[in-house]
Amino acid sequence: MDDLKTFVEVAKQNSMSKAAEVFRVGQSNVTMKMKRLEAYYQCNLFLRTPHGVRLTNEGKVLYERTVTLLHYWEQTNEMMSKKEIFRELFIGSMETTAAIRLPSLLAEVYRTYPNVLINLETGTSEQIVNKLINYEIDAGFIAGFINKSGIKGFPIFKEEMVLITSKSLGGRLDSTFVQLEGQNMLTFKTGCSYRQLLETFLYDHALTTTRKMEFGSIEAIIGCVKNGMGISILPYSVVKNHTNITFNALPSKYSMVETYFVYRENEWLSLYSVMEQVGKNSKEGCS
Secondary structure (H helix, E strand, O other): OHHHHHHHHHHHHOOHHHHHHHHOOOHHHHHHHHHHHHHHHOOOOEEEEOOEEEEOHHHHHHHHHHHHHHHHHHHHHHHHOOOOOOOEEEEEEOHHHHHHOHHHHHHHHHHHOOOOEEEEEEOOHHHHHHHHHOOOOOEEEEEOOOOOOOEEEEEEEEEEEEEEEEHHHHHHOOOOOHHHOOOOEEEOOOOOHHHHHHHHHHHHOOOOOOOEEEOOOHHHHHHHHHOOOOEEEEEHHHHOOOOOEEEEEOOHHHHEEEEEEEEEOOOOOOOHHHHHHHHHHHHHHHO
16 A cells, blocks of 8 residues: 555656655655556556656556545545544635635534534636545535536535726726727636636627736736726626726626535535535525
């Protein structure tokens, strides 16, 4: 099992020396373990290059199965040692959801499950799904449901989306949106669902942009919109308290996005019922 743990780290780092640094052992120790695995499976698991290593086709197969194996092995160890399972939970979230929706939701989780420690990390919907598949997080919040094998989920929030512009541009905007021609797109990185929504909106209206500018925070996007650097689409709940920007209503096709809570199939936890109830209450409040 120790050899397999080392194998996974080498694959992640694409380097035996970097994996050795992670485990604080000599590189020769890592090299020996990899040779032992290759002898056991009677195949090359890595291609050696001047810049490190990369997985062979056989190595990719072993990597995918080993990640899953290690996840269940660690889970089993917790069960056998009679520790409180999942007392530490890793959750991914879009930054907009983390900023506006999660504080009250996580407070409710803590009230119901006071011994659970939640670690929150932000990213795009695409990044969150990939981390969930690779067992890097336990669950996540994404925009819309992504149909992936082994992933389950349910809607939890419904967000009203608005086009945000500077005051001067917003004052000139009409229902054709033609005034947006040549504006910069201000968005999060590729893989962000709100970015995809803005791209679809502009494409459907035959509008071109001068450039796409990527940011790592909500405040940076809003600040640049205020200063006339471009346009963006964000949830109204995120921007409603900001001044010196214009909130422009979108056609119904683009105006609503559901946030889903997603987790791996067959890994339902009782505390997820808190999330599920929030989703049900949200639907009842809209009906």
